[in-house]
Amino acid sequence: MANRLGSETSPYLLQHADNPVHWWPWTDDAFEEARRRDVPVLLSVGYSSCHWCHVMAHESFADEGTAAYLNAHFVAVKVDREERPDVDAVYMEAVQAATGQGGWPMTVFLTPAGEPFYFGTYFPPAPRAGMPGFRQVLEGVHGAWEERRGEVDAVAARVAGELAGRTIAYAEGTEPHRPGEAELADALLGLTRDFDAVRGGFGGAPKFPPSMVLEFLLRHYARTGAEGALQMVQATCEAMARGGIYDQLGGGFARYAVDAEWVVPHFEKMLYDNALLCRVYAHLWRATGSGLARRVALEIADFLVRELRTGQGGFASALDADSDDGTGRHREGAYYVWTPGELRAVLGEEDAELAMRYYGVTPQGTFEEGASVLQLPDVGEGPVDAGRIASVRERLLAAREGRPRPGRDDKVVAAWNGLAIAALAETGAYFGRPDLVNAAAAAGDLLVAVHTEHRGGQLRLARTSRDGTASSSTGVLEDYASCAEGFHSLYAVTGDTAWLDLAGLLLDTVLDRFTAPDGTLFDTADDAERLIRRPQDPTDGATPSGWTSAAGALLTHAAYTGGARYREAAERALGVVGALGARAPRFIGWGLAVAEAALDGPREVAVVGPEGDPGTAELHRTALLAAAPGAAVALGAPGAPEPALLAGRGLLDGRPAAYVCRHFTCTAPTADPESLAAQLRQ
Structure with missing residues (x-):
């Protein structure tokens, strides 16, 4: 027996290739091994830039004693959620239903048939803060498997049955309808109630950039002139751009803020967040001419090209939250935070004092161990010497370049590259930056050359690639839809009809392989690997859902081609937005944005x-x-x-x-x- 991850392409799986745990990738062989040995499967799901995944790996999976017990009594399967979003979605639904919450690392125990029966996320190595230790969990699950097998099998069968029954379907005999004026007005009212008028954004801590909701609000303002919608966008975009969630030196947003004031980020930087936010700020500039929006849109675009572009022209998935703090210790945020002493060492006393005021660096620190996350607080002290500030920024950025850099997950995800293509193509066109348009086209070329193949008369997508080689992971609905969205943007900007044709081929596959007869959509194709449930979720999470992305791309393609098939499919897909928009507008923002386009024509x-x-x-x-x-x-x-x-x-x-x-x-x-x-x- 040995760890089997060394030949995988996923950077996350490769991070675990040297663990003493005998990891398997997600394969039929792993489950066959569990059947042969009559032991449960430990499914561990995470991703390469996940801080707590690293913590659990160091504490438990690298521990020889824990690994020995795990190897003796379980078959251990490691999954990259970014490579296999279908596996992640199915079992995350079970975790959330059982525990009321979810997150990564996700830890689930399965029968050899793939049926889940015990659920969790991060477990510490020893009991802590009301959480059981991971070794305790392993011993408890093993004991239950050996001594109360009937109970375990009953729980697993019940959970699997409940999950399998959660298919979304439109009521028989009814025609789903897209949201109209009333439903979109109700969604706006719901967002107004959740809006944080003091600090921007929606809800409290932790606070995530509401990219898709902001797109809806911008479109609603464009269609109706509702000033309140625009004001929510302006307040949120300014608060985020001034906060620690935004990298004030190098550009780009972290994944979320742990507080309600946008001060302290969870430092990992994701391709999808920055692609979506680049587009939001570019569209805000388009609506208002805001200088701040223009600056941030271009800084994000430059960050994407500088930090995430791969040697093959695609865009890497993420930058890690953790890095070496210079002492050999890996620490979250070490690359980004500053102490007053560090500022003085780089800038000298006088400019360090200016930087402390301008960037909100305090003697006590705004983060950990006396360090501060750089912000742009409104200090209210009159005009700032722009040239001096530019010099300070350049020197700090140059000094930061000398620090150990966060790790980069250089896996290329099709859907997220589609989002980046749309953002870069539009931003380049708006601001006269043909280099950004060229970068978008190069990423499109990579997707076509590496991720696509014609199979059975259809254009099919691979979900991920690395170093110019596609993985075995098959594309899910969001890959097809977001790539089509990106190709539509490239066509709009360049006039090259090849991009429009490619978008059409991808959407034909969506209609043939991902769409049910009643017009509902599934996240996986009808010929994809069978899991205990075929995943299907119309709500938007960190990215637009496959469902709402497909609705938008189908609507746009119908506008270009006059294809009634595409328009009708888009209208039917938007039926779910009519059902959810007023009740949960924060979780279907892109669906609402697409509904605005449909109501306007587009x-x-x-x-x-x-x-x-x-x-x-x-x-x-x-x-x-x-x-x-x-x-x-x-x-x-x-x-x-x-x-x-x-x-x-x-x-x-x-x-x-x-x-x-x-x-x-x-x-x-x-x-x-x-x-x-x-x-x-x-």
Whole structure:
């Protein structure tokens, strides 16, 4: 027997390849081994940048005595939740149902048939703060398996049966409907009640960036002019950008703040958060012209390219929260925090005092051991010498580069790269940064070259790759939908119809493989590995759910192509948003944003003109900068036969022209950018 993780591609699994635990990856062979030995399976699920996963690994999985007991009485299976979101979703649902909470590392004990019967998250090595020690848990589960097997089997069968019965289906004989004015107004009211008017964001600690809710609010403002919606976005975006959750030196957001004031982050930086937030700040700038929003959008974009771009042109999943603090000890936040003494050593006394005031560094510290997380508090002391501050920032950033860096999970996740492609393509187009558009296109090229294959007449996706080689993990619904979203953005910005065609192929697979006859959606394809439940969740979590992402991508594709199949599927998928939007708007923000686009049309904008013509470029930029919810922008030469939105569109008196349409019914064309902007504001 040996640890079997050494040949895996997942950085998280490779972190455990040297454990004395005889880990298996998630395979049929692991469960067959458990059947052969008649022992339970320990399923441990986490991800590479998870702080408490590292803690449990160091405390328990690296301990020879604990590993020996575990190897003797269990088959241990390690899963990267980012590589296998289907496995994570099924068993996390069981953990949350049994314990009322969830998180990572997730620790679940299963029968050899994969049925769960004991649940938890992090367990300390010895009893602490009301939690049993991990060795106690192992001994208790082993004792129950040996002495009360009938009870264990009964619990496992009941839990598996309950999970299998949780399929979402629309009521028979009813036609699901997308949310209308009333439902979206109710969702706005619900968000207003949860809004933190003092500190921005929604709810209390811990506080997560509400990216998808902010997109809904921006679209609602664009459609209705509701100032309250915009004010919630502005307050939240400013509070986050000034808080410790934002890296004031290098750009990019941490995953969440442990407090309600955005001061102390959980320091891991995720690709998906930064892609979503880059887009939010770019869209806030588009709506208001905010200088802060412009700065943050560009800083995030530069962070993505500088810190997360892989050698193959894709984007890595995450940066770790922990790093060496310079003494050989791994500590959360060590790379990012500063003491007054460290500031003085880099800046000298006078500039260190300025930095302490400007960045909110205190003698007692805002984090641990007298260190502070850099913020931008509003000190109210009049104008700041911008040149001096820029010098301070550059010197601190250069000094930080000399510290041991956090680890990087260089696994490329298809869905998250789709989100990054959309963010970089749009940000590059808005701010005249073709390098960002090129980075988005390069990531798209990688997805096509490495993650896609034609199988059975359909375009299929691999979920992850590393070093240019796809893993065996199959794409889930969010991969198909978010990649289609990114490809739509690339088409809108570049006019290259290859991206639009690829989005259509992915969405055809969604309709054929992920969609039930009643229009509900599943997270896995109908030919994917069978688990104890086929996962299906329409609610948005850290990223848009596969369900709401698919609704948005289908709606956009229908706007480009006129395909009734795509429009009807989008409308049916939005039925769940009508059911959940008023009751739980914080957990279906992207669904609400898509519903705003559907209610607005979405607008379809065809820009027709010769390539390289300044008039064409000006109309195209005007169309891209329109805040109309979910507008679909097509660019092409006169007489272009596709997509349908461009078909039959010609020049206006020999000049480049723009056509604004809804459901392919268009207003009179215009060659004037100001007239086009006015049409799109109506």
